[in-house]
Amino acid sequence: MTVLYELYNYLATQAAYWYIIGKILLFLLKEPFWQSSLREFGMQVLSFTTFFYSGAQNIHKTRNFECGNPENLKSKCILVGEAKDYVANVTGSSAQKFEEALQWLLNSDKDVGIWLQGEDPSEPVTTVDQVVCLESTRPRMGLGCRFHRALSTAITNLFIFFWSLAILWGILIFLKYRWRKKKEEEEAMYEMVKRIIAVVQGHYKEWEQNLERYPYVGILHVRDTLIPPQDRKKMKRVWERAVDFLASNESRIQTESHRVAGEDMLVWRWTQPSYISDSER
Incomplete structure (x- = not known):
């Protein structure tokens, strides 16, 4: 040999x-x-x-x-x-x-x-x-060497192609996941806004009926009423977005600072009288 x-x-x-x-x-x-x-x-x-x-x-x-x-x-x-x-x-x-x-x-x-x-x-x-x-x-x-090099090149290119395809597919799945999460957060935020409005408006009506001492209600009190303790950490972002949305887009709710039980706290006050709300219905 x-x-x-x-x-x-x-x-x-x-x-x-x-x-x-x-x-x-x-x-x-x-x-x-x-x-x-x-x-x-x-x-x-x-x-x-x-x-x-x-x-x-x-x-x-x-x-x-x-x-x-x-x-x-x-x-x-x-x-x-x-x-x-x-x-x-x-x-x-x-x-x-x-x-x-x-x-x-x-x-x-x-x-x-x-x-x-x-x-x-x-x-x-x-x-x-x-x-x-x-x-x-x-x-x-030689022919064998050329075939081996061509096969190695083809396998390498195929490997790179599939890896690139997998990366693009992963990016697409991630973007789809982020879009779905964003949509779910937005829906949860709007639902939280509706519940906050209902609580603040209901508190104001009870005040008009002399069932409540003050016409306003503490923001943290509303949060504690709507969100159970075990969900507050998970719902923190949704709650903060809902609070920001109300401050920027809801004219019927006014944010104020009052001293309650010896402590300064932020409160919400319903500014629209009940008779106007009833006539709008």
Whole structure:
């Protein structure tokens, strides 16, 4: 299995190399190199060949890194020293040729599939001395690897989609719950307003009949009459909204401050005489 794996790596590297060389030749045919001398043209081809031998090795490394990383690589970027040694062993080219190829890539505005990185990958590289490693931007991946990556991407996107859908659904349920609670609170507040009006008006009628000592009634007394002790904490917000509503929107009830039993307290007084109320009915 080891021999087959090494053979596969060798064939993959060679195939990638000759593919790149073919792309180089097609690229050269489009460039105005025909104006240069034959010797200069040959030097350019040699520089390109030297550089892209390292590119073939980098494609193989990037492919392994992207396809499960069976070699336990720490990075898909190959160090410039490793690439230089690889080129020297395979082609016998000098380090100068390798640097000329790097310089050509820095000067070229074409995307040849090799990314030169410095110490900080986010900073652009402008000189050969700044190059730390080389990374392939177009790694050659097998059918199994492509299928695995496509499946992983599809599952990830599907997972994100369902999570987003669940979050939106949760937000919708929460908004619906808040709207329902608000509507219930508003209905409870209006019901409380009706009950308060009935109590204050009834107290005033009893005062007219000399059944009560004062024409007004304490606000806290009304609260204690309408809301049982066990519900006062739960109904606190409804009660406060009802009190505010009466102060702002009910002209028949007047809020006053009186001393009752030696203490100052807020009271409600019914301001509309009973005969007017009876005639309105």
